[in-house]
Amino acid sequence: MNFAKGFATPLSLVAALACASPLAAQDQDPAATHAAQSVPPAAVDRPAMSALDLVTLPRLGSAAVDRAGTTVLYPVTTTDPATLARTTTLMVRPLAGDAPARTVDLGGPASGVQYGGDGWVYFLAARGEGAKTQIWRTRLDAAGMAGAAEQVTDFPADAAGFVLSPDARRMVVYGDFARSCATFGCADTGGSLPGPGSGRLYSTEDGFVRHWDGWETPGEHGRAFAFDIVGGKATGGVPLDGGAAEGALVGDTPTKPFGGNEEIAWAPDGRSVYFAARRSDAREPTSTNIDIWQSDLSGRAPTNLTASNEATDTLPAPSPNGRWLAWAAMARPGYEADRLIIWLRDLRTGAVRPLTEPFDRSFGSIAWTPDSRWIVATAQDTLDTPAFRIDPRTGRVERLDLIAGNEAHIANVVPLPGNRLLFTRDSVGNPAELYLSANWRQATPLTDVATTQMGQRASIATRRFSFAGAGGATVWGQIHKPETVHGPLPAILYVHGGPQGSFNDSWSTRWNPKVLASQGYAVISIDFHGSTGYGQAFVDAINRDWGGKPLVDLQKGLEAALAIDPQIDGTRACAMGASYGGYMMNWIAGQWPDRFACLVNHNGLFDMRSFYYATEEQWFPRWDFGGTYGEARAVYDRWNPSDHVANWRTPMLVVLGERDYRVPYTQGLGAFTALQERGIPGQLLVFPDENHWVLGAKNSLQWHNTVFAWLDRWLRPATPAATAPAQ
Numbered sequence: 001m002n003f004a005k006g007f008a009t010p011l012s013l014v015a016a017l018a019c020a021s022p023l024a025a026q027d028q029d030p031a032a033t034h035a036a037q038s039v040p041p042a043a044v045d046r047p048a049m050s051a052l053d054l055v056t057l058p059r060l061g062s063a064a065v066d067r068a069g070t071t072v073l074y075p076v077t078t079t080d081p082a083t084l085a086r087t088t089t090l091m092v093r094p095l096a097g098d099a100p101a102r103t104v105d106l107g108g109p110a111s112g113v114q115y116g117g118d119g120w121v122y123f124l125a126a127r128g129e130g131a132k133t134q135i136w137r138t139r140l141d142a143a144g145m146a147g148a149a150e151q152v153t154d155f156p157a158d159a160a161g162f163v164l165s166p167d168a169r170r171m172v173v174y175g176d177f178a179r180s181c182a183t184f185g186c187a188d189t190g191g192s193l194p195g196p197g198s199g200r201l202y203s204t205e206d207g208f209v210r211h212w213d214g215w216e217t218p219g220e221h222g223r224a225f226a227f228d229i230v231g232g233k234a235t236g237g238v239p240l241d242g243g244a245a246e247g248a249l250v251g252d253t254p255t256k257p258f259g260g261n262e263e264i265a266w267a268p269d270g271r272s273v274y275f276a277a278r279r280s281d282a283r284e285p286t287s288t289n290i291d292i293w294q295s296d297l298s299g300r301a302p303t304n305l306t307a308s309n310e311a312t313d314t315l316p317a318p319s320p321n322g323r324w325l326a327w328a329a330m331a332r333p334g335y336e337a338d339r340l341i342i343w344l345r346d347l348r349t350g351a352v353r354p355l356t357e358p359f360d361r362s363f364g365s366i367a368w369t370p371d372s373r374w375i376v377a378t379a380q381d382t383l384d385t386p387a388f389r390i391d392p393r394t395g396r397v398e399r400l401d402l403i404a405g406n407e408a409h410i411a412n413v414v415p416l417p418g419n420r421l422l423f424t425r426d427s428v429g430n431p432a433e434l435y436l437s438a439n440w441r442q443a444t445p446l447t448d449v450a451t452t453q454m455g456q457r458a459s460i461a462t463r464r465f466s467f468a469g470a471g472g473a474t475v476w477g478q479i480h481k482p483e484t485v486h487g488p489l490p491a492i493l494y495v496h497g498g499p500q501g502s503f504n505d506s507w508s509t510r511w512n513p514k515v516l517a518s519q520g521y522a523v524i525s526i527d528f529h530g531s532t533g534y535g536q537a538f539v540d541a542i543n544r545d546w547g548g549k550p551l552v553d554l555q556k557g558l559e560a561a562l563a564i565d566p567q568i569d570g571t572r573a574c575a576m577g578a579s580y581g582g583y584m585m586n587w588i589a590g591q592w593p594d595r596f597a598c599l600v601n602h603n604g605l606f607d608m609r610s611f612y613y614a615t616e617e618q619w620f621p622r623w624d625f626g627g628t629y630g631e632a633r634a635v636y637d638r639w640n641p642s643d644h645v646a647n648w649r650t651p652m653l654v655v656l657g658e659r660d661y662r663v664p665y666t667q668g669l670g671a672f673t674a675l676q677e678r679g680i681p682g683q684l685l686v687f688p689d690e691n692h693w694v695l696g697a698k699n700s701l702q703w704h705n706t707v708f709a710w711l712d713r714w715l716r717p718a719t720p721a722a723t724a725p726a727q
Contacts, residue, residue: 048482049457049518051704054509055697056081060424060432060449061088062412066115069370069416070095071144073104073113073121074434076449084697092144093446095422095436101447102144110136112161116168122152124159133158135173137232153227153234157185160222161254163261165270166320171234172264172273174224174253182244183237184225207284211616212257213659213691221280222252224264226273226297240273240293242301249302251277255290255314262365265316272296274305274316274325285618288312288336292327305345311338315365319372323347324392326355326366326375334619337500339536342366342377344392356390359397360535363388369415376400376413376421380533383464383476383504385409387423389440402435402443409506422446426507428462428480428514430454459483460514462505467560470529470549473538477557478503479565480513481522488569490715492516493558493596494525497579499546499624500539502531510693510700511578519708521715522568526557544626546580546639547587554584555592572715576600576707578655579663579692583641586671589652590644598714600707602655603663603692606670607642614664645674651681653710655703657690683710 061075072095077088090113093101106113110123120137127136127149135152153159157177164171177185194201200218202209208216223241227234242248253275254263263276278290290312293302306313311330318325325345330338340362342355356363361379368375375390381399386407389398402410408427415421419439426432431450435443445451461483469475481489494513496503503513503525513523527534529549530542541549562570575596577584582604589599605611612621612629625639626632637643652675656668668684675682685706687699694703 046456046458048520049454049460049515051515051701051708052081053453053457054512054515054704055079055084055700057431057450057453059509060434060447063414063422063424063434064113064115064121065095065414065416065422066119067117069418069420071115071140072422072434072446073115074447075111075113079697084701086697091447092140095416095420095446104140104144104146106136106138106146107149114162114164116164117166118168120168121146122162122164122168122171124162125149126158127151132156133160135159135162135171135234150232152229152232153184155184156187157181159184161261163264163266165266166268167270168229170226170228170266170270172224172226172240172266172275173234174222174264176220176222178219179221179223179250180219181223182239184223205282207280207282208616210661212661213657214661221250222254222256224253224273224275226295238295238297238299240275240295240302241277242295243299245299245301247301249277249279249293251280251284253277262315265318267318268320268322274318275302276314276316285616286334286622288330288334288619290314292316292325311335312340313343314340317366317368317375318347319368319392320370321372323372326368326392328363328366329354335623336617336620337498337532337539338362339539340364342375342390355392355395356397358395362532362536362539365411365413367413367415369419370417374415376415378410378413380502380504382533383478383502383527384533385411385504385506387413387421400437400440402437402441404442406505409504427505428478428507429460431507458518460517463565465560465564467556469556470552473529473541475527475529475553475557476534477524477526477561478505478513479522479524479561479568480517481565481567482517482520485520487567488572489520489522489567490572490574490711491558491562491568491570492521492523492711493554493573493575494523495554495575495577495581495584496525496527496531497577497581498532499530499542499550499580499583500532501580502527502533504533510695515704519711521711522561522565524558524561524568526554528553528557543624544632544635546583546624547591548639550584551587551591554588572597574598574600574711574715576602577604578602579604582663582668585652586641587639587644589650590641590647593647593649596650598710599650599652600655600710601652601668601671603657603660603665603668604654604671605641605663606667606674608636608640610670611663611667612636614666616661642670642674645678648674648678648680651714653683653685653707655685655694655706656687657692657694658686658688659691662692 056079059077063074065072073092075088079086090104091101092104110125112124114122122137125136126133136149138146138149157175159173160175162171162173226238228236265274273295289310291304291306292313295302310333313329315328328340329343332338344355345352363377363379365378384407387400387410411424413423421437424432434446437443463479466476517523582601585599585601586606625635654668654672656665658665672684
């Protein structure tokens, strides 16, 4: 579910391997001291990582490389620890040598920075009071200093993003405005707004009424137009959707809510554009049928290149030589977590073939090498997200070894001339940094955005382990705990969302196991049945079984972690999760009520019937539960937490965002009402300005402080009598 992905060898009960730094040695008998309060982690010379540290750590943004592959631009966002205001600074450095990065001043705030094939640097900015966001450009001199910025576009609507043709003679610009507009934005509201009040009028023939965190404006869509760039100005303007032409496409480009530049690609000769879109009509909330379309820039309706596939097609990527079009496709309509296979279309003959069908992993990115010889793609694989080199002639997939030790999470791969790869790598232990690989060998870091700051905090040890889960299947998990703290540590069972997702080896600014472990806890995450990175059959195993095998895996995984590491005090344990993880908190409350001292339920599903009728992307529950509520009522009811409230007795903190339309906030209110009527200790934290996630700096700090105080209340009691129940 979009609530926001080495091969395992089966072992008996537990097969553990150490990674990162070694686990702290034991100097006490945990059985004799299980009721003692653990000491908050504080190394002699390094303080523990705090929630404020997490919120204010500098963050690396998307990098841009010049056409020759010699220089890289990258934004770094910093947060003031006093005001929590965020500022983004653009940096530039050569890819060769050790020259330090320099600050680039573009004359004010800027975003979406791209190098053009013409040598100019293009970016988004709103300059002037009340100005719309437009596209600007500037040149950088040899020292990385920017010249005066020139405005390229002058639209009546905000530009949300843009994609340059390879030679920068043309660009695609996209934004939200009325479908009836013949140009990029117009005075026509284009909607069914009857007035005289502020009411929006919807029809059952329309698509989404609301999506993710916003209400749809009837008649408006995300639209993309292609422009020529003449003398530094955007001219013309051809709608990729065909505008008012016969058979034109009505839908959002890029797709919503998470699509971006990766869904739009210019043909190498600049004469056409490939893009991903799904038709917006009455079927839209139940359809995963995203297609790859091609516009010949004539103004006619675009051509649907993947009409034969009624499931998702995305990530169009033409080869630089113009011979091939690669994209990622699912096979099963209505299933958002199906395996993404890379397909290849011969643009000369029109012949198509599945390139990576034999390889049982799901690819989330596609990039061609400049010579069109290789495709480099990323996919989750047993707690890591490595890069793979794929031969477009044979389909052979080779996992690249780009990082010493665990690959962790590799992303944003940009193949460069000379067999070089620029990419980001992050892990549980460190936020993203830029790396450069030469000749497919292990990479060297190019940036130190946050690494040095992380090194100034007490370290956290991470250990991977596997065990026999539900049905004897091999299931993987991780243990994160302070490396320098001795004595027993309370346990936190971390349950990921999705449910087709993973708490893999990657950095997070929201659910971060390192900052939680730094508070003096052992954080245990389990990739239960339904998790990604272990083959599609493992992903599919959660379908129609939400409270079955996953709960067994969590129970066995917690038991395995306690057997592996005697420092973890299993008599003091809480569990926490968001989205599906929040659902599991509600499910645990009724099915495993005596195990935990407390629960943290963030935006979790509480009542499956009301959820079905209120969520926006209807394809999700229909697939995971086998149909509509009317068609598969027995399945919805079987895994419905609200039917087991009579068993609830575990204290619970409920967190919700009022702008969450994926799991509407009334689900959290339902759980809180159940706590109230049964007299169970509970708290309710409501964010009126957040969606399914907590993104604001101040809100994030409040979220962490509230959660930490809740955990401390139940896991660090004033007297032994208030400790969690025994196993």
